[in-house]
Amino acid sequence: NAGVTQTPKFRILKIGQSMTLQCTQDMNHNYMYWYRQDPGMGLKLIYYSVGAGITDKGEVPNGYNVSRSTTEDFPLRLELAAPSQTSVYFCASSHGDRAINEKLFFGSGTQLSVL
């Protein structure tokens, strides 16, 4: 069982470039999330989705876009990369049902540097 898979693991971008961080889960989870973790800080929610076709902003959405065309995939798009977007990005998923022992399942992270 692969769980949550993120690609790439590392990436260096130049200022102004764009890229898409890929995230897929095979647990049939309804909810998916993108977090960023800056050095010495906790995770900040960028965007989340409660199901295919439904997305919403989190705490720090500026400079990012998402889409959720399928239950499995939740890509994060960075447009016009800026040094402030240098961070480690985590994709996560959860079932979305309080009746179940709800918790976040995380991908292994993407370390992004914008130079």
Add this chain to the structure above:
Amino acid sequence: AQKVTQAQTEISVVEKEDVTLDCVYETRDTTYYLFWYKQPPSGELVFLIRRNSFDEQNEISGRYSWNFQKSTSSFNFTITASQVVDSAVYFCALSPNAGKSTFGDGTTLTVKP
């Protein structure tokens, strides 16, 4: 708005010492969930425990124990007889529903041999 405060930025102990990581939270929700996650040096995030707001029973799992006190909005985590493998960053998180969690800034625990 929700907030999670982990006042201890870094803690250093010697192996076999007991250590408690503090977590204080703020929320206006009457039903919520509290979590602890571990992030070892390899970087992945590992779920440790979830506690519902209506269940204040403390929990023990091996060397780990959690103390949830709604009256003081705290959810503290104790490691008994710490080991070097416990060295990691530990995050406390709060969620009003299934997922959308607010994280504290983490406590870096270093256990020295």
